[in-house]
Each structure stands twice: as structure tokens, then as C-alpha cells.
Amino acid sequence: xxxxxxxxxxxxxxxxxxxxxxxxxxxxxxxxxxxxxxxxxxxxxxxxxxxxxxxx
Numbered sequence: 001x002x003x004x005x006x007x008x009x010x011x012x013x014x015x016x017x018x019x020x021x022x023x024x025x026x027x028x029x030x031x032x033x034x035x036x037x038x039x040x041x042x043x044x045x046x047x048x049x050x051x052x053x054x055x056x
């Protein structure tokens with residue numbers, strides 16, 4: 001299972017977005033989100049931050 005999670009994480013990092021990553025892997029955006037959340041839960045660390053919610 002960790003392989004699928006890492007694959008989803010890598011796709012998001014490379015493509016720059018969850019939707020684009022999902023399309024590149026032939027998956028849905030919610031499926032990619034679940035994979036990344038599972039990875040975050042495994043390592044108890046956020047993989048990505050939401051830039052819109054960050055204060056400068």
C-alpha cells in the first residue's frame with residue numbers, strides 16, 4: 001500500500017496539483033487525496049501545505 005501512497009505523492013509533487021496528478025495516473029482526485037492523507041497519517045507529517053491559507 002505504501003507504494004501507491006508514494007506514487008500519488010510523487011505525482012502531486014511533479015505535476016503541482018492533485019487534479020493533474022490524478023489525471024496523469026488515471027485516478028480520481030479524491031483517490032489521490034486519500035492516498036496522500038494515508039501517507040501523512042503514517043508519518044504524522046503533512047506532505048503539502050495550502051499556499052492560499054498561508055500568511056506572508
